[in-house]
Amino acid sequence: MTKASGRRSRRPTMVDVAREAGVALSTVSRVVNADPTVGAEFARRVQTAIDTLGYRPDEQAQQLRRGTSRTIGVAVREMSARNPLMAEFERGAYASGLTVFAASTADNEERERAVVLSMARRGFDGVLVEPIGPDHSYLAPEMAAGLAVVAIDRPITGPATDAVLADNAAGIRMAYRQLADHGHTRIAYIGDHERIFTARERADAFRACLRADGRPVTDMVHPGETEQARISEALRAVLSTESPATALVCGNVTTTFGVLTHLAAEVPRDQRPAIVGFDDFPLAGLLDPPMTVIAQDSPAMAHAALELMTARLAEPERGPEWVTVPVRLIARGSGERGPVVA
Amino acid sequence: MTKASGRRSRRPTMVDVAREAGVALSTVSRVVNADPTVGAEFARRVQTAIDTLGYRPDEQAQQLRRGTSRTIGVAVREMSARNPLMAEFERGAYASGLTVFAASTADNEERERAVVLSMARRGFDGVLVEPIGPDHSYLAPEMAAGLAVVAIDRPITGPATDAVLADNAAGIRMAYRQLADHGHTRIAYIGDHERIFTARERADAFRACLRADGRPVTDMVHPGETEQARISEALRAVLSTESPATALVCGNVTTTFGVLTHLAAEVPRDQRPAIVGFDDFPLAGLLDPPMTVIAQDSPAMAHAALELMTARLAEPERGPEWVTVPVRLIARGSGERGPVVA
Numbered sequence: 001m002t003k004a005s006g007r008r009s010r011r012p013t014m015v016d017v018a019r020e021a022g023v024a025l026s027t028v029s030r031v032v033n034a035d036p037t038v039g040a041e042f043a044r045r046v047q048t049a050i051d052t053l054g055y056r057p058d059e060q061a062q063q064l065r066r067g068t069s070r071t072i073g074v075a076v077r078e079m080s081a082r083n084p085l086m087a088e089f090e091r092g093a094y095a096s097g098l099t100v101f102a103a104s105t106a107d108n109e110e111r112e113r114a115v116v117l118s119m120a121r122r123g124f125d126g127v128l129v130e131p132i133g134p135d136h137s138y139l140a141p142e143m144a145a146g147l148a149v150v151a152i153d154r155p156i157t158g159p160a161t162d163a164v165l166a167d168n169a170a171g172i173r174m175a176y177r178q179l180a181d182h183g184h185t186r187i188a189y190i191g192d193h194e195r196i197f198t199a200r201e202r203a204d205a206f207r208a209c210l211r212a213d214g215r216p217v218t219d220m221v222h223p224g225e226t227e228q229a230r231i232s233e234a235l236r237a238v239l240s241t242e243s244p245a246t247a248l249v250c251g252n253v254t255t256t257f258g259v260l261t262h263l264a265a266e267v268p269r270d271q272r273p274a275i276v277g278f279d280d281f282p283l284a285g286l287l288d289p290p291m292t293v294i295a296q297d298s299p300a301m302a303h304a305a306l307e308l309m310t311a312r313l314a315e316p317e318r319g320p321e322w323v324t325v326p327v328r329l330i331a332r333g334s335g336e337r338g339p340v341v342a
Numbered sequence: 343m344t345k346a347s348g349r350r351s352r353r354p355t356m357v358d359v360a361r362e363a364g365v366a367l368s369t370v371s372r373v374v375n376a377d378p379t380v381g382a383e384f385a386r387r388v389q390t391a392i393d394t395l396g397y398r399p400d401e402q403a404q405q406l407r408r409g410t411s412r413t414i415g416v417a418v419r420e421m422s423a424r425n426p427l428m429a430e431f432e433r434g435a436y437a438s439g440l441t442v443f444a445a446s447t448a449d450n451e452e453r454e455r456a457v458v459l460s461m462a463r464r465g466f467d468g469v470l471v472e473p474i475g476p477d478h479s480y481l482a483p484e485m486a487a488g489l490a491v492v493a494i495d496r497p498i499t500g501p502a503t504d505a506v507l508a509d510n511a512a513g514i515r516m517a518y519r520q521l522a523d524h525g526h527t528r529i530a531y532i533g534d535h536e537r538i539f540t541a542r543e544r545a546d547a548f549r550a551c552l553r554a555d556g557r558p559v560t561d562m563v564h565p566g567e568t569e570q571a572r573i574s575e576a577l578r579a580v581l582s583t584e585s586p587a588t589a590l591v592c593g594n595v596t597t598t599f600g601v602l603t604h605l606a607a608e609v610p611r612d613q614r615p616a617i618v619g620f621d622d623f624p625l626a627g628l629l630d631p632p633m634t635v636i637a638q639d640s641p642a643m644a645h646a647a648l649e650l651m652t653a654r655l656a657e658p659e660r661g662p663e664w665v666t667v668p669v670r671l672i673a674r675g676s677g678e679r680g681p682v683v684a
């Protein structure tokens with residue numbers, strides 16, 4: 001490999017090689033792809049041009065030829081939120097000879113669309129999407145053109161795709177039951193905004209728990225934005241009524257963090273409610289009290305996503321499949337405290 | 343866009359379109375790129391084939407033509423570890439019209455090489471790498487062929503590249519000084535393995551602190567693997583001597599978590615050493631005691647990385663530049679406890 005002479009602002013392309021060698025682009029392509037039908041003289045001229053320019057054969061030419069990139073895109077809300085799942089998915093995909101590239105959508109519909117389309121247009125074979133908005137019609141033509149789509153954590157509305165979901169309703173029922181079993185009769189829910197499918201499932205399941213126990217729903221269910229100010233406001237609402245909540249279910253990790261932050265700053269230790277949080281997190285066991293959580297089975301979800309993706313790539317016309325993965329309660333202390341008597 | 347008839351196992355390519363239309367590949371390319379010199383009859387035939395097959399113009403063809411992808415790859419140890427930095431970098435890049443795709447290297451040299459080469463061969467314009475091994479000669483031909491490389495957190499050895507580093511030595515000095523100022527004379531260090539540049543810088547800086555204070559270095563500095571067993575072993579070593587350490591500097595977040603886990607399980611609360619951890623983390627302020635940390639300035643590091651990348655893309659021949667970003671001490675409590683009298 002000879003370094004190209006002079007200054008360049010971009011990598012040399014096959015077009016540059018064709019120009020340098022004075023041959024057709026298709027001839028360069030045939031030489032790069034070791035087509036034996038290329039004449040010796042043409043092959044020599046192309047090779048000389050390749051050496052002169054420092055051209056490096058790339059995946060793109062191979063993709064154009066093969067029609068497959070062995071590349072899967074991952075478009076998730078934020079890289080860290082699903083990290084154990086992402087890491088598992090990446091590990092499994094890598095072991096299967098697939099390359100995985102991830103981009104975050106920052107919970108922004110427009111950015112999701114841009115990210116996913118950019119993956120599709122780069123010839124990625126499939127995308128694993130944590131979908132955001134209510135409209136995914138932009139995916140339909142990409143899917144028709146062969147893009148494999150698997151939704152993770154939430155289903156896609158519009159085109160029918162494979163999806164891997166956690167059993168949100170069962171998780172909420174476990175959380176509620178754990179608190180009720182420890183003597184709580186005033187249990188409140190604070191969680192993410194219901195425009196998100198997962199948040200909606202969780203809030204709905206919580207309402208169903210209250211109703212099943214014949215308890216009032218009003219004022220006890222607080223879905224909404226997960227900014228600290230909104231979470232603090234919801235907490236104040238449930239803790240400062242005449243019959244305050246003695247226990248809380250937090251609908252996701254961000255909410256759990258917000259609740260813990262607020263309680264640490266504003267509520268004396270012995271007045272704090274019992275808590276069960278949805279989703280486990282590092283250090284949960286080192287908090288005081290250690291946090292009881294509903295944990296998703298990230299390895300199982302990653303495994304299911306990779307299986308669906310692989311099946312979809314092998315058989316593009318198969319019917320869409322939803323996989324719901326069980327969750328489990330990890331009792332560590334915060335959910336096993338009895339009600340504080342006011 | 344018409345859905346292609348029958349079953350397909352891959353996206354249709356320009357080659358398929360050329361075959362369907364009975365024209366040369368270059369003709370398809372010219373039609374897709376709206377070349378006005380294509381004859382009307384050819385253009386019509388190509389368009390019909392495109393509609394029949396459901397071919398979608400892709401970024402790759404455009405890349406081959408333009409010689410630039412406006413795409414930056416990010417290859418980091420794990421997606422979450424550098425998350426605030428990654429998120430900032432991605433946000434900034436996205437705002438500049440660049441697409442960012444990330445892949446994790448899982449701290450594995452071979453995987454780093456595979457990931458970075460796969461980015462280069464897909465025509466990514468640049469890569470932001472958190473380098474692992476001691477040998478990065480594989481990057482030289484890619485850089486010669488135009489790949490912009492910026493190292494993050496650690497410099498690349500071998501080819502000279504841009505790099506963004508945290509001021510590790512200053513951070514360790516702040517941590518040591520904070521503990522010494524609170525009365526500690528037996529301060530130990532537990533951190534990551536010294537094969538990693540950052541870990542080496544931190545351990546070396548710590549040794550220098552001990553020497554500057556005329557204190558013995560032997561047995562007080564424990565770099566190594568960050569598995570729980572090794573961390574517990576190092577902790578036992580420094581806490582169970584005749585003159586045990588009364589304070590600890592933890593070299594990275596994984597070490598901090600391991601130390602906290604061990605202490606929670608095996609050391610009574612009132613016997614625990616003071617701690618300053620390198621790198622901040624969520625919930626650090628909610629632990630008991632709240633964790634004092636050396637915090638990297640992730641937004642500044644991300645900003646510097648994007649600036650270096652942009653400068654490199656604009657001017658490939660500019661000299662390599664290293665940017666060292668200051669760190670700061672966040673005193674929360676764990677580093678401000680005096681020595682426990684045994």
